[in-house]
Amino acid sequence: MPRIVVVPGLAVRRYLEPAVDRLRSQGADVRLYRPPAWSGRESVEQLSRELADDLSGAPVDLLVGLSVGTYVAAGAAAVAPANQRAIVLVSPVEANSWRALGLADGQRVTIPRAGHSWPYHDPGGFARTMLGLA
Secondary structure: OOEEEEEOOOOOHHHHHHHHHHHHHOOOEEEEOOOOOOOOOOOHHHHHHHHHHHHHOOOEEEEEEEOOHHHHHHHHHHHOHHHEEEEEEEOOOOOOHHHHOOOOOOOOOOOOOOOOOHHHHOHHHHHHHHHHHO
């Protein structure tokens, strides 16, 4: 059973719940991360360190960041690369956010007809794709 942590963007945690539920129904151990404070006033570095610390006791197979959450996920992976086997940045605000945060190797994949809110509009497709990567 793959262990997956999903990091939402600003104000999108609830709309990810159907996709997370779909992952769970397919056997994944999934946690929809709730940043300690996600008001927009915290620095990405602070939130990334908090996530890296949170994952240090129980590394995951797949760390998934969405929208602005891609910065936090990529930052956590850069701070503590051993905390996750793989990282996926979905709908990053900046196309090269993994490079901007020091993650040198990355592969860009485009999902046809998948917009910024892909997990909301296609929870099944999102779940299948994440499970294939986990």
